[in-house]
Amino acid sequence: MVELRARVMRPDLERLGRFDEHRVRQRLRDAFAPGHTSVVVADGSFAGCVALRPAEDAQWLEHFYLDPALQGRGLGSAVLRGLLDRTDADGDLVRLNVLQGSAAQRLYERHGFSVEHEDPVDVFMVRRPG
Numbered sequence: 001m002v003e004l005r006a007r008v009m010r011p012d013l014e015r016l017g018r019f020d021e022h023r024v025r026q027r028l029r030d031a032f033a034p035g036h037t038s039v040v041v042a043d044g045s046f047a048g049c050v051a052l053r054p055a056e057d058a059q060w061l062e063h064f065y066l067d068p069a070l071q072g073r074g075l076g077s078a079v080l081r082g083l084l085d086r087t088d089a090d091g092d093l094v095r096l097n098v099l100q101g102s103a104a105q106r107l108y109e110r111h112g113f114s115v116e117h118e119d120p121v122d123v124f125m126v127r128r129p130g
Contacts, residue, residue, distance in 0.1 A: 001049050002028045008065045012099040040079055058093040080111050088129045097122045
């Protein structure tokens with residue numbers, strides 16, 4: 001998972017001048033919560049991961065990484081729809097953050113997320129139950 005994170009995040013982090021070989025891996029190691037993390041499998045092989053972490057006021061969608069070779073084929077949308085169906089059924093607000101300029105922001109917007117606030121590095125998004 002840490003290697004996938006490094007591969008997926010590298011282009012955006014380099015674009016923002018923030019790529020660090022060690023830190024990109026260590027951030028996932030530090031935040032990894034097995035009980036909240038799901039492995040994405042496609043055609044019987046590891047394709048990615050995603051975490052949905054409960055917090056006081058919302059569920060946090062975190063560590064959503066898919067193998068770049070599988071991106072753009074609807075897998076991310078299918079995984080996201082499944083997660084959002086669960087949070088909608090529970091009436092939960094969902095929050096996430098994405099790097100400035102990341103193509104992932106468009107995926108989240110298509111699924112009902114809107115920008116709550118942003119800083120020079122991150123865009124913080126929220127989705128109300130639908």
